[in-house]
Amino acid sequence: MTDLNKLTLKEAREGLKTKKFTPVDLVQSCLDRIKLLDVKLNSFVTVISEEALKQAKTVDINLPLGGIPLAVKDNYLTKDILTTASSKLLDNYIAQYDATTIKKLKNAGAIIIGKTNLDAWAHGSSTETSDYGPTLNPWNLNHLPGGSSGGSAAAIAADETIISVGSETAGSIRQPAAWCGVVGFKPTYGRVSRYGIIAMKSSTDSPGPICKTVDDAATLLEIMSGHDPRDATSINEDTWKKPEIRQNLNGLKIGLPLSYFSPQTQPEVKEAILKAVDILKKLGAQILELPDVLDPKYSIAVYTILQRSEVSSNLARFDGIRYGHDRSYFGTEAKRRIMLGTYSLSAGYYDAYYLKAQKVRTLICQDFDKQFQKVDAIIGPVSPTTALKVGASEGQAMFGELQDMLVEPSSIAGLPGISIPCAFDKTGLPIGLQIMAPQKREDLVYQIAKLFEDNTDYHLQRPNL
């Protein structure tokens, strides 16, 4: 059987169960694809061939992910496997334990076929600040995949794997998913355990799936979610379960923040979102324009201060004593962020920067509370543009913040959100629609996204590689 790598999770599961092919066939097919394409794309930092094929021979296919190839962002700790966070500082670090999510995915039968590339330490939105070279966008190799989970998104778009996981702090799942034309599901903060994921901005870090369809992503979220005593900010709830699929969106009010469109928004992105609005209306939703949503420029500033501050604290542990190399191995981007964070937190500047940002964060949360009294969910573009060209992030100290301006507010407030493909621009680059809901309302996000996907075919299109 050929092209097994192109299957969705749902299709792969059916094929395995009906014995059309074996887990070894499926894993081999993905490994062949990686061998063929990854010289160009560079989605993976590490490919795990031998061990993956060995596991495929004995895996129980009756498990929820039994025999399914999984690509893991390289900031998830994976026991006995090199875990670099795409940094040279950790180029020798063999993880001593599995992240909670990795344990769950392994117990569900998933087979890790590789660790995917990211902006070093997840600091960025391009995947070109990786210490292992940039990942390229499968839709056009002259363009970036977005980031920081760019390797996972590109691997899914290029059919190098069946499923993947990434992590989002403010856009790192949704933005690369949008730029690569795949589905990225960012859960409510605390829905998925952070334990064993190399910490970036602990107060918003949210691990989540990047997949080929909404349903696949939701299946992964079911498995990844649930309370973890090892993560003090983990929500005290059982695993999340997919709700019933809706037949229509009758009775649902969906908000469109006007401040999410600016003169910098690419006209085709705006057109695509307005077209998506029409589709949602046809499905029965009532669309309400939201004229008074807080300008995302404040979220950029809040995020910049808080992210740098938490980074300076989280990266303090890398002293080269217990693992990895010493601090001289940090790249320029990490140094820049540590420096700004230390500055914001240091005596004399704390009130003006860090404390002020935490207060504005309260205003951002209150603003969402206010909007969600009027609407059930909010939609908008994921990114103001389609994928930018390779090199676009170079020398731009605020590149990520500006690219992620439309996903930062919801990340700062800990809301769940999804990016789904909703159009292509003139040059054939994908455009992503984001759907956000109040905390713990992944059910709404899923229902709207699923119905949109079932009534469109953008998710079925694949790049010519």
Place this chain on the structure above:
Amino acid sequence: MSDNLITDAVFQHTARLSRLEIKSEESYIKDQLSQAAEYVEVLKELNTDNVLPTYQVNHKSNVLREDNIESSFSQELALSQAEKTENNYFKTTATINKNK
């Protein structure tokens, strides 16, 4: 904006607090810090006089557990990733000079 200009002295002090050595070819970071500090000035437009800070968005307070002894890493595993070890301990550079 001159208010946000990060001086050499503040820059050097911040690098020392950060335990980082900034190479001469990376000195442009100083200007970028000033630019970022200027960008975030936008927050001053918002009145936060009676607003409490939000450090944590899912409203959890201290999470406690029983202090039960659980199995953990073996010494061998804990040391396995260290570049320098001696007599089954991590080896660090000295922080106290006994001659002083």
